[in-house]
Ligand SMILES: Nc1ncnc2c1ncn2[C@@H]1O[C@H](COP(=O)(O)OP(=O)(O)OP(=O)(O)O)[C@@H](O)[C@H]1O
């Protein structure tokens with residue numbers, strides 16, 4: 116065998132001056148994109164992943180719109196489908212967040228994380244690349260849900276800018292939640308366990324919320340929980356942006372509170388996950 | 397000669413398990429060092445400390461003068477690691493895997509591409525370069541993993557059990573690749589469960605057990621310390637066993653063992669090759685026909701028996717480590 120390694124490929128070592136520090140700072144972003152691209156390739160090579168993660172929410176749309184919808188009355192003068200779709204959008208991104216847990220647990224158990232940690236890459240990039248990729252996928256899935264909704268009678272009632280804001284707030288909230296999921300993936304470590312761990316805590320949060328039914332119909336204790344938890348907040352925010360003042364029980368306050376929740380979740384779980392990433396083996 | 401790796405009294409605990417219980421080593425530049433030990437001995441833990449994946453609880457370690465804790469960011473620029481399980485992304489192609497690693501070394505996309513092309517040629521992966529790594533055989537995946545560890549032109553390379561789980565032929569290919577790297581001046585630390593492998597590849601060997609180095613030296617020094625090769629013979633005619641035994645006794649004063657039922661004789665030898673020639677000549681002139689003849693290296697088991705008085709296997713049974721032939725997680729996850 117002949118030796119053909121000619122390329123001088125010594126990794127750069129920026130100094131501690133300003134230029135060096137800027138260079139290092141910029142790696143936080145470039146490394147994140149490299150990792151995000153790696154994670155997105157999975158969706159291209161394995162279209163089943165995307166198909167299954169979209170079929171499930173579509174089934175939920177149909178189930179609630181046609182099976183349960185007739186039995187659910189929502190306050191005000193709005194169609195149930197218009198009430199439902201903002202809830203479905205949130206459900207979709209949150210169920211999608213459980214993939215973050217599974218993906219990271221797989222990377223850990225297969226040694227990918229060890230490889231990454233032995234490289235001179237930015238410490239934040241493995242997690243940020245994962246949550247970024249999952250958020251990009253979420254944009255796609257949310258748009259698909261909106262499309263399906265339009266086919267069966269849904270429509271945005273509050274103008275285009277508010278519609279875009281609704282989609283953005285849903286995806287941004289999903290991104291904040293995927294940092295919680297990332298943390299869970301890092302502490303679960305085992306992909307099979309992560310399947311469950313990624314999901315069990317999201318399930319009650321989604322169903323004990325205003326996603327599918329008005330919280331007033333729930334028993335008092337559950338209602339108390341459903342009113343304060345962040346998912347109801349975000350659903351109400353998305354609903355307000357979608358339907359305007361016609362949205363039952365929702366107002367601009369929900370939008371502000373959602374932004375506060377998102378900032379709070381990120382402020383806790385971004386550092387916590389990165390800390391766990393550094394120490395986990 | 398300058399030292400590439402210095403380890404001083406390093407300790408690492410996981411709960412009750414003292415995975416490293418005061419390990420000290422020094423490894424000169426441009427040499428090959430093998431860390432030999434059974435499951436659960438602490439091999440991976442030491443590699444992880446040296447590659448900045450784990451902080452030591454106590455003690456110091458440095459690679460090329462860079463401390464594994466304080467200078468870890470710089471250190472990652474000059475080392476390469478191929479972990480115990482081939483850590484390649486299943487869904488990326490071989491080429492994409494190597495380019496990704498190059499980009500994460502911040503070589504820039506163009507250089508990362510060129511580097512990937514070269515490594516694919518070097519590791520005979522050109523034909524498979526644009527297939528997802530999922531479709532690779534175990535040997536190909538190991539080669540890709542080794543290639544990935546070389547993307548950053550490391551000055552010091554760490555290979556954790558580079559041939560465990562490979563078939564004998566693929567193992568030989570791996571050995572040749574490793575030898576070639578070493579010829580180009582890379583300092584190499586590898587771990588293995590096979591004495592034979594350490595013997596083939598390494599200048600210096602350390603035997604590790606329960607987090608302690610229990611023997612250290614060149615392969616030859618170690619072997620003469622731990623036990624001799626065994627010459628094993630089977631003669632055609634069992635009736636001539638005592639004649640054969642007499643011939644062997646005239647060659648060596650080592651303690652001879654015989655197995656009359658099978659016509660086998662076992663003789664510990666120090667310089668195997670010349671003893672074999674001598675034995676064959678003398679048996680021939682005594683007109684004793686040979687059915688089989690083999691020279692057996694002491695195994696890790698023999699090493700353990702002589703160093704600790706117990707067998708490596710008994711030791712490993714109490715551990716939660718992975719048996720050598722267990723399917724690798726990477727392979728198992730293909731169904732996921
Ligand atoms: N993260 C961890 N948490 C708890 N115990 C650990 C951890 N990593 C290693 N150990 C324990 O430390 C000991 C040394 O493990 P290590 O992986 O270093 O062994 P090894 O020599 O590499 O074994 P093998 O040949 O099986 O790979 C073992 O008893 C193992 O169970």
Ligand SMILES: [Mg+2]
Pocket residue numbers: 439440441480556
């Ligand atoms: Mg190991």
